[in-house]
């Protein structure tokens with residue numbers, strides 16, 4: 001542990017020297033962006049590329065050249081890596097009995113190891129459910145699986161409805177995907193080219209092909225077309241895309257060679273560009289609060305953000321497993337002539353706002369934080385995709401054929417839109433805990449489920465203390481509203497996929513299911529009821545796509561934190577740009593949508609700056 005910490009500091013000094021521009025004194029920039037993930041990274045780069053001196057502050061270091069991060073296939077190692085890991089210990093509900101049944105509950109044994117399970121050793125300290133985040137240049141887009149998917153059109157259009165701002169119309173948002181995307185030559189499916197992807201799906205002697213065809217039949221697709229659909233563009237354009245049930249080719253923010261493409265790549269390219277864009281990156285710097293102009297903190301005046309307070313040094317945040325209790329760093333103030341933009345992610349952005357006096361007045365007073373503006377919505381409305389999996393052990397190795405990816409609609413989905421994103425293949429995915437995932441050998445077969453449009457967003461991020469090095473208290477309150485229906489949708493999805501497993505035949509069959517229904521999957525074998533499966537998903541569902549804790553909303557909505565231009569309500573010179581701005585959970589995977597809003601925010605901010613400058 002000590003060895004690690006020292007080597008880490010050495011590394012960070014080298015990086016500081018590479019990235020920090022000559023010290024300005026006092027430190028002043030046009031814009032300060034806090035956090036370099038999908039929300040803050042592209043935004044900071046765009047502001048600098050537009051000529052505005054911009055400081056990007058990141059609590060973590062840079063692992064852009066570390067193969068664990070640079071090659072996307074290592075994503076599980078990356079998410080477990082102590083070099084960047086921030087462990088948030090969260091709850092899924094307010095019910096201690098329900099929490100006590102979560103199979104991957106994690107405990108601190110006190111001897112430097114974790115215990116994961118339901119039977120902790122004597123004296124172990126309860127931590128909760130691990131929710132990994134990456135503190136690193138590029139944020140969680142540096143340890144994620146890189147899956148790129150788009151929200152349903154309505155997930156964008158709801159912002160138009162709430163705010164009247166038509167720039168959020170789904171058809172307009174497409175241009176931001178194009179802006180972040182560098183498509184590699186041509187998409188598969190071009191009639192004038194040959195492709196070798198998905199040829200496995202034409203091989204009738206594979207169990208996977210039989211499963212594929214059966215899924216097609218059960219979800220209303222033409223089994224004869226299944227092999228072709230496997231390479232369909234999942235980011236396709238069309239009026240009825242959200243109602244389309246189909247197999248697709250999973251898309252990644254990565255190159256065809258499997259190199260991760262993330263905000264880290266874009267930030268590095270911006271710094272290295274011979275044009276000399278005015279971007280400064282400060283690593284290993286924890287922003288502790290936003291500074292306001294004292295002259296505006298008087299009745300009748302609108303508080304104006306003028307900078308941030310920063311504590312400098314590595315591993316200063318308690319979520320960092322390398323954090324040594326009591327360690328502090330020097331505190332300094334950095335000023336922004338134009339604006340401060342908070343992009344710390346769904347847990348940290350509301351925490352930073354609250355520490356700065358922007359949040360629910362009652363909560364702030366409890367911790368002695370002077371209230372700058374009473375904004376009750378900060379840290380509320382936390383939502384996430386519910387996830388679960390059908391996991392089994394086949395009778396033969398499963399790693400001989402490709403992955404099945406599909407978006408489909410379960411029979412009782414609340415609308416005509418598809419409500420499940422699923423992918424099946426030779427892997428295990430059962431959520432997150434220290435050391436995840438479990439290795440089940442090469443006969444493992446999983447269909448992973450991501451549920452779309454959860455009806456409950458009753459979660460919250462609340463302060464535990466006024467100490468900025470402390471983590472907040474996070475409770476997702478899964479299934480609080482409409483939970484029974486969402487659980488039913490998950491069960492229906494599992495039932496459809498299990499039915500397809502029965503078609504596997506030799507050599508994979510029979511598949512021994514481990515969950516949600518224990519036992520061999522065979523024709524005619526109904527082993528557990530919908531109610532039992534519902535209970536399983538209620539207790540064991542997991543998630544890793546948190547969103548919506550600083551939501552955009554209308555002028556008449558007291559819970560709205562931001563207006564449609566990402567401006568924090570009730571103050572000037574302050575915005576939030578990251579996954580916390582979405583009023584509803586954006587589709588199945590938030591990373592690409594967050595990069596899209598990041599470049600949208602840059603456009604909005606630059607436009608406003610030019611307008612203001614013209615007036616002056």
Ligand SMILES: Cc1cc2nc3c(=O)[nH]c(=O)nc-3n(C[C@H](O)[C@H](O)[C@H](O)COP(=O)(O)OP(=O)(O)OC[C@H]3O[C@@H](n4cnc5c(N)ncnc54)[C@H](O)[C@@H]3O)c2cc1C
Pocket residue numbers: 034035036037038039040057058059060079131132133134135136137138139140141143144145146147148149285286287288343344345346348349352544545546577578579580589590591592594
């Ligand atoms: C293991 C895992 C796998 C995932 N897989 C996928 C996937 O395949 N596809 C997908 O779409 N999504 C995936 N996600 C989710 C996705 O990565 C996130 O939704 C996305 O990164 C959110 O972007 P963000 O900018 O809001 O926040 P983040 O990515 O969390 O970035 C916030 C940044 O701010 C920094 N920061 C926070 N507080 C401070 C502070 N006080 N001072 C300075 N810096 C600060 C952090 O260090 C971090 O770098 C995954 C997430 C995890 C955890």
Ligand SMILES: *[C@@H]1O[C@H](CO)[C@@H](O)[C@H](O)[C@H]1NC(C)=O
Pocket residue numbers: 154155157158161
């Ligand atoms: C937006 O409002 C219109 C009119 O009230 C409604 O028909 C539509 O369903 C709403 N769309 C969303 C995404 O909320």
Ligand SMILES: *[C@@H]1O[C@H](CO)[C@@H](O)[C@H](O)[C@H]1NC(C)=O
Pocket residue numbers: 203204205206400
């Ligand atoms: C089909 O799959 C089987 C089993 O893996 C394999 O032996 C066979 O060579 C494959 N056929 C073709 C045409 O690829």
Ligand SMILES: *[C@@H]1O[C@H](CO)[C@@H](O)[C@H](O)[C@H]1NC(C)=O
Pocket residue numbers: 294
């Ligand atoms: C603003 O007020 C705070 C609290 O009274 C004080 O600590 C700080 O020094 C003031 N800042 C400036 C720039 O005057």
